[in-house]
Amino acid sequence: MSIQQNDLSKKLRHITLEAQGLNQKRPFGSGKAAVLSTLQQLGYVQIDTLSVVARAHHHTFWTRIADYQPQWLDQLVAERQIFEYWFHAASYLPMQDFRYALPKMLSIKNGESRYYKADIQVMRNVYDKIRIDGPQKARDFESLSKNNSSWWNWKPTKIALEQLFMQGDLMICARNGIEKVYDLSERVLPSTTNTTPPTALEYAKYLVKTYLRAYGYTSIKQITHLKKGQLLRQNVEKILSQMLEDKIIQKLQIHELQTIYVLTDLFEKTYNTDHLSLSLLSPFDNSIIHRERVKACFDFDFRLECYTPQEKRKYGYFCLPILFGDVFVGRVDCKAHRKSGQFELIHLHIENTQIDMALWLTPFLNTLHRFARFNQCESIYVSRISPLELSSTIREFIEMTEMT
Numbered sequence: 142m143s144i145q146q147n148d149l150s151k152k153l154r155h156i157t158l159e160a161q162g163l164n165q166k167r168p169f170g171s172g173k174a175a176v177l178s179t180l181q182q183l184g185y186v187q188i189d190t191l192s193v194v195a196r197a198h199h200h201t202f203w204t205r206i207a208d209y210q211p212q213w214l215d216q217l218v219a220e221r222q223i224f225e226y227w228f229h230a231a232s233y234l235p236m237q238d239f240r241y242a243l244p245k246m247l248s249i250k251n252g253e254s255r256y257y258k259a260d261i262q263v264m265r266n267v268y269d270k271i272r273i274d275g276p277q278k279a280r281d282f283e284s285l286s287k288n289n290s291s292w293w294n295w296k297p298t299k300i301a302l303e304q305l306f307m308q309g310d311l312m313i314c315a316r317n318g319i320e321k322v323y324d325l326s327e328r329v330l331p332s333t334t335n336t337t338p339p340t341a342l343e344y345a346k347y348l349v350k351t352y353l354r355a356y357g358y359t360s361i362k363q364i365t366h367l368k369k370g371q372l373l374r375q376n377v378e379k380i381l382s383q384m385l386e387d388k389i390i391q392k393l394q395i396h397e398l399q400t401i402y403v404l405t406d407l408f409e410k411t412y413n414t415d416h417l418s419l420s421l422l423s424p425f426d427n428s429i430i431h432r433e434r435v436k437a438c439f440d441f442d443f444r445l446e447c448y449t450p451q452e453k454r455k456y457g458y459f460c461l462p463i464l465f466g467d468v469f470v471g472r473v474d475c476k477a478h479r480k481s482g483q484f485e486l487i488h489l490h491i492e493n494t495q496i497d498m499a500l501w502l503t504p505f506l507n508t509l510h511r512f513a514r515f516n517q518c519e520s521i522y523v524s525r526i527s528p529l530e531l532s533s534t535i536r537e538f539i540e541m542t543e544m545t
Contacts, residue, residue: 149395153438154467155412156357156403161428162205163420163464164412173213175206177222181235184351185228187425190319191447193459194477195516197425198233203515204420218315221331225313225321229367229430236334241347243338246309259304260297267301268310268325276314276324345376353390355427356434358403363431417466419504421473421512429462441469457488465501468493477516484513486523491531502535506542 155164162168162182169178179202180186189197203209214233217223223233226242234242248254271277282298302323305311312329315322330336339347348368352359364377381402384390390402422429424445429435436442443462446454457474464470474487486509491498513521523539526532 146395149393150438151414151467152408152412153358153395153401153403155414156407156410157428157438158467159407159410159412160355160357163428164416164418164467166418167207168205171206171208173210173216176202176209176213177217177235179205180223180233181237182354183427184238184355185232185234186427187228187430188225188231188233189425191459192319193447194461194475194512196319197423200423201426203512204422204426215316218313221329224329227307236331238347238351239330240335240337240339241344243309243336244344246307247338249304250308250310256307257300257304259301263297264301264305267298268305271311271323272325276322278317278320278322280320341372342376342379345373346380348373349377349380349384353402353404357407358393358401360399360401363434366431414466417500417504419466419501419508420464421505421508422462422464424459424461426462428464439467439469443469443472456490460490463501463505465496465504468496470496470501470505477513477518479517482517482519484509484516484518484521486521486525488525488527489523489535490527491535494528494531498531498534502538506539510542 158164160182162179167175169175169182183201186198186201191197194200195203198214199209199211202214214223218225218233222236224236224239226232226234227245228234245254249256267282270282279299279302282302302311306313306323309326311323312326313321314324314329348364349359352364356363361374361377361381365374381390381392384402385392388405391405391408393401393403395401424443424447429441429443432443441462443460446456446460447458451458456472459476460472460474462469462472470493471489471491473489476485476487478485509521513519521539523536526535
């Protein structure tokens, strides 16, 4: 199919926004069921402990589920419909995908992949305590380290917990806030869970289907990101080749992303470009986590700067990208002052001045107010706006909406 480069880029943007659930009002429904549906569509949602604003995992679900409540995530863990493990980072995953976490677990357990160098005897003691006494938090062992024998030294115990978790002997059965509660995997996993390790080909198929479902299109580089081995790449190529033959996907050559593979049904679909939704995204949102992809497809250069020394930051500590339709109009460095109930816009950066501000400013402020309430804040105040010439207009508009 012949298609102009600009038209192709726009098409790919709409495809990925459709797959990510960012161009519809209720893409995955509502209520607790929508949390599971969202997770199954995206494949994973990254967990992060930073709480400058709502933590990344809650923010990602809130972006796609209008009535999202954080307790629903905890309830799904308790119901054993979702679990915590590693995707490219600590994540929530659907329980139906548990067996695809087994290759990493087994490689750590067998010493093929290094994680922590935990003391074997401490690991046995930790495991036995949880087996006998039931679920434990890390600080339960901290108290033992102060009162009992040297076996419960705090640091080795904490390392042992993480090692047992990463190799699959323990699972996280709950969280108290961000604090993990560990239990034996055999007591957490539903009896119906498939615990047969996937073959190398099955694992490759899982990765290919996960990325295609979550983004609508993908590349071999993205599928194999942070995953080593020539065998995996060969199997990924084999799966893609079969899907091409079955016309499930199409292969496209584009300048920035080189060779990509796109789902045929999404590529052939007609998209409503008149509906311009606005999203305030977490820096860890699935839609922007692959920075090269975002730069190539959306021409938006995004980096999280909280780990960058302050003097080297360009935009701020914890910027949230502002997506309007299929364009990133800017980003805003935010902080929720929960004790005072104020949501601060430390620095609002408007980067795309080609789009009439009258089109996106109202939905932006509506979204901002919703997000402030989600962060237990009642009011919004702005410290700085760039470019300076837009500052007075935006401030007046914010003040007017605060009054109404």
